[in-house]
Amino acid sequence: MTTIDNGVNVQALLDAREVLKGAPEAAKFTWRASSKWQNGVHSTTSIQNFFGLGQEQSHKSETVFTADHPEVFAAEDNGITPIEYLLVGLASCLTAGVASVAQNRGIQLRSVESTVEGNHDIRGILGADSDVRNGFNDIKVTFTIDADASKEDIEALVAQSQKRSAVFDALTNPTNVTVDVA
Amino acid sequence: MLERGEVANSWRRERWDSLRLLTPNWQSRLPGHHYQGPDPDGYMTMGEVVEFIERFATVSGAPVRTGTNVTSVRRAGDGYQVTTSSGAISCRSVVIASGACNRPVVPPFAGAVPSSVTQITPFDYRGPDRLPEGGVLVVGASATGVQLAAELRRSGRPVILSVGEHVRLPRLYRGRDVLWWMDASGVWDQRHDEVDDLARARRLPSPQLAGTPGRGTLDLNVLAAMGVELVGRWAAVSDGRALFSGGLRNVFSLADLKMGRLLDTFDEWARAHGRDADVGPPERFAPTRVPEPARWRLDLSSGEIRTIVWATGFRPDYGWLEVPVVDEKGRLRHEGGVVGGPGLYALGLPVLRRRKSTFIHGVEDDAREVVGHLARHLPVRR
Ligand SMILES: Cc1cc2nc3c(=O)[nH]c(=O)nc-3n(C[C@H](O)[C@H](O)[C@H](O)COP(=O)(O)OP(=O)(O)OC[C@H]3O[C@@H](n4cnc5c(N)ncnc54)[C@H](O)[C@@H]3O)c2cc1C
Numbered sequence: 001m002t003t004i005d006n007g008v009n010v011q012a013l014l015d016a017r018e019v020l021k022g023a024p025e026a027a028k029f030t031w032r033a034s035s036k037w038q039n040g041v042h043s044t045t046s047i048q049n050f051f052g053l054g055q056e057q058s059h060k061s062e063t064v065f066t067a068d069h070p071e072v073f074a075a076e077d078n079g080i081t082p083i084e085y086l087l088v089g090l091a092s093c094l095t096a097g098v099a100s101v102a103q104n105r106g107i108q109l110r111s112v113e114s115t116v117e118g119n120h121d122i123r124g125i126l127g128a129d130s131d132v133r134n135g136f137n138d139i140k141v142t143f144t145i146d147a148d149a150s151k152e153d154i155e156a157l158v159a160q161s162q163k164r165s166a167v168f169d170a171l172t173n174p175t176n177v178t179v180d181v182a
Numbered sequence: 183m184l185e186r187g188e189v190a191n192s193w194r195r196e197r198w199d200s201l202r203l204l205t206p207n208w209q210s211r212l213p214g215h216h217y218q219g220p221d222p223d224g225y226m227t228m229g230e231v232v233e234f235i236e237r238f239a240t241v242s243g244a245p246v247r248t249g250t251n252v253t254s255v256r257r258a259g260d261g262y263q264v265t266t267s268s269g270a271i272s273c274r275s276v277v278i279a280s281g282a283c284n285r286p287v288v289p290p291f292a293g294a295v296p297s298s299v300t301q302i303t304p305f306d307y308r309g310p311d312r313l314p315e316g317g318v319l320v321v322g323a324s325a326t327g328v329q330l331a332a333e334l335r336r337s338g339r340p341v342i343l344s345v346g347e348h349v350r351l352p353r354l355y356r357g358r359d360v361l362w363w364m365d366a367s368g369v370w371d372q373r374h375d376e377v378d379d380l381a382r383a384r385r386l387p388s389p390q391l392a393g394t395p396g397r398g399t400l401d402l403n404v405l406a407a408m409g410v411e412l413v414g415r416w417a418a419v420s421d422g423r424a425l426f427s428g429g430l431r432n433v434f435s436l437a438d439l440k441m442g443r444l445l446d447t448f449d450e451w452a453r454a455h456g457r458d459a460d461v462g463p464p465e466r467f468a469p470t471r472v473p474e475p476a477r478w479r480l481d482l483s484s485g486e487i488r489t490i491v492w493a494t495g496f497r498p499d500y501g502w503l504e505v506p507v508v509d510e511k512g513r514l515r516h517e518g519g520v521v522g523g524p525g526l527y528a529l530g531l532p533v534l535r536r537r538k539s540t541f542i543h544g545v546e547d548d549a550r551e552v553v554g555h556l557a558r559h560l561p562v563r564r
Contacts (some may be wrong), residue, residue: 138428138475158438162432172428173417 004108004148006099013100026053029094042068042078083136089167094141097161107153110146117141139171183244186251190235192281197228199309200333202393203542204325206359211240211543223359225393247359252280256504257523275525275556278503278514282531282540283496292492295494301490304330310337318422318487319343319480321416323348325388327493328400332392334491335408342480342487343405344426346415349389350437350470355448357462360391367451369444370538371547374518377533384532387495402434402470411481413477417559424480434470442466498531519552525559527552 035045048062048164051178066079080088102109105120118139124132145154162168185191203210210220210231215238217226226234251267261274286303297302300314304326310333317340322330327343335341350520351360364370377383392400406412414427449464451457480486500508507515507522514521518535519528529549530540538544 005292071334152439152442155435156443159432159435159439162429163436168429168432174425 004103004106006103006107006109008100008103010100010103014104028052037130038078040068041073041075042066065142083118083120086136086167086171087118087139090139090141090171091116093167094143094158094161097165098145098157099142101157101160101164102147102149105157107147107149107155107157110148112143112145112147114141114143183246184250184252184264184271185246185248186267188248189239189246190232192283193228193231193235196283196305197219198304198307199228201329203231204389204391204393205361205433205541205543206393209361209365209541209543210234211546213242213451213546213549215241223397224395230234231288241537252502254502254504264435274560275527277552277556278500278521278526278528279530280498282498284499285493285497286492287497288414288492289494291416291419292490295490296422298485298488299482299490299515300488301492303492304496310334310339313339314488317486318489318491319487320491320493321348322387322493322495323390323402324493324495325391326424327491328390328402328405329392330491330493331405331410332400332408335405335410340411340486341409342411342413342477344413344416344424345402345430345433346427347433348402348437349387350401350441351391351444352396352401352465352467353391355445356452356465358537359397363448363451364538364559366457367448368378369447370536370541370544372537374533374535374539377537383537386532401467403468403501406471406473410475412473413480418532419482422481422483424482426476426480428478431472432474434472438469439516490498519548520555525556527556 029050030048031044034049035043037043044064044066046062046064047059049056049058051057065085067082067085068078069075069081070077095112095114098112099109113179116139118136120136121132123129124134125128143158145157147154149157188194202225204225204541207219207224207226210217210226212235215234217234228462233447238244247268249268251265252264254265255261256263256265258272261272262270262276264273264276286305288301290510294300302313307330313334319332320327320334321344323331323345325345331343333339353360355363358360361370365515374380390401392398394400398404402412412430414430415433416424417427418425445464445466452461474541497512498514500512500514505523505526507526509515514528514531516528516531516534519531521528528534529545529552532540534540535548535551536544539548
């Protein structure tokens with residue numbers, strides 16, 4: 001059997017799955033972000049620390065994300081809009097899933113590309129029509145994958161990746177959100 | 183053999199009026215006892231199933247004590263103390279054959295449904311005429327859910343079906359019952375120690391199949407064509423509204439792809455075993471059509487639906503089992519029916535030893551092996 005390598009350490013993930021089955025507390029993670037208003041609708045959000053495996057954890061370095069609105073919204077366009085960050089999250093989560101599932105199923109990937117389109121009727125956020133929701137009406141993701149596998153196997157990779165995706169779940173199912181003033 | 187009710191109790195008391203087996207008559211076989219009627223390809227009504235099992239109890243001379251409810255089983259010395267509604271029994275060994283489907287499962291958010299909506303489980307359901315007038319939301323699209331959705335829709339009611347992960351199957355494949363293929367190709371005989379992911383195989387929902395005289399397929403495309411509205415998996419109740427998952431398209435893909443792989447397995451088996459001439463040509467079925475747009479929100483107090491039918495699965499009840507062999511999810515811990523406690527055994531649970539374990543014809547091979555183990559256990563300890 002030729003060894004395939006998509007750069008995912010699947011064995012470590014499978015081992016973690018076995019260990020965490022018997023240790024549900026260690027499986028509880030908290031992801032954190034801290035945000036700061038700059039000016040207008042421009043803000044920066046930084047991420048470095050999180051909690052998991054029973055203790056504080058840290059990324060190798062801090063990442064700072066800039067969000068703003070485009071000039072067509074009469075803003076300065078210092079960065080992408082907040083709702084576009086959801087597309088970043090969805091695309092990167094599904095892509096990571098495709099790579100992991102492919103590794104686990106012994107499928108060598110050569111390229112994985114996707115485009116994500118979120119359809120958004122901005123009359124909702126503008127309060128122009130109370131029947132229009134604020135968020136996306138729908139999102140469409142299109143994958144183009146080059147791999148040593150049949151069309152059906154590639155479709156199954158993408159389906160399994162959605163089934164195990166944190167962001168796909170967070171977008172397709174409701175989540176309780178609490179917003180407090182400290 | 184202790185039975186709290188009568189022989190074939192679950193088929194008498196826990197099934198709806200129109201139900202027929204989804205397994206064909208020729209497949210209803212128990213050791214030394216099988217269907218001998220004129221319609222081997224048909225599907226038994228509940229009355230026929232009860233008769234079939236009663237006859238088996240008689241011909242096998244099974245020492246059944248009916249009307250004897252087991253209220254506790256406890257470890258005592260090198261055996262067990264069994265308390266029943268008609269006295270106590272001491273024994274060396276216990277075989278738990280109390281069924282895998284003693285209680286309907288209902289998700290916790292059922293408690294948040296407005297009281298104007300009637301909620302029932304398959305154990306309460308008898309037929310469409312016993313429900314309040316108006317629309318019905320059927321939750322769950324496995325065998326029970328698709329059958330009840332079809333029956334309710336045919337009665338003229340508006341029906342919405344909430345669909346999570348499911349197992350799609352055609353009723354007939356290449357001219358044969360799809361369960362003939364499961365049987366003949368050996369898929370159903372696949373053993374628990376050969377299955378890739380046993381935990382997952384044991385959680386697999388029942389297939390979208392119905393036993394009808396017309397031998398028709400009852401998949402989501404058929405239901406949609408009947409006018410059943412498909413929505414995603416019910417995720418939560420918020421402000422009196424049901425919120426359904428937006429991931430409907432993917433549960434369709436997963437089921438379509440999985441069915442395709444199973445049919446590939448059948449085709450390969452037919453080719454390898456020279457059976458291509460006995461069956462029709464290979465077929466592939468249209469993908470499940472995604473409704474445009476699928477609703478993800480339903481106001482439960484608007485009167486649009488008056489009844490919710492929870493077809494969200496069943497679970498066993500081990501409330502009487504006072505031996506620490508049940509896991510945190512209420513499932514019995516066992517290895518092929520050999521339960522942790524010495525002399526304690528189980529039969530009739532999902533993929534106990536084989537994929538067919540929970541079907542009527544599946545118990546024979548399992549029982550032989552489990553009883554073999556039991557017989558070896560007893561003399562060793564004597
Ligand atoms: C809706 C539905 C449809 C099904 N359709 C099919 C089908 O088409 N084909 C098929 O092969 N299988 C079908 N099955 C699966 C079917 O349940 C099994 O095939 C088979 O009947 C299981 O038999 P069993 O004896 O293990 O369990 P059960 O039939 O559940 O019998 C368990 C018995 O134990 C008794 N009992 C439970 N607890 C106690 C206690 N504490 N004290 C005393 N007695 C107790 C119960 O009263 C019951 O009679 C279906 C299941 C359901 C729920």
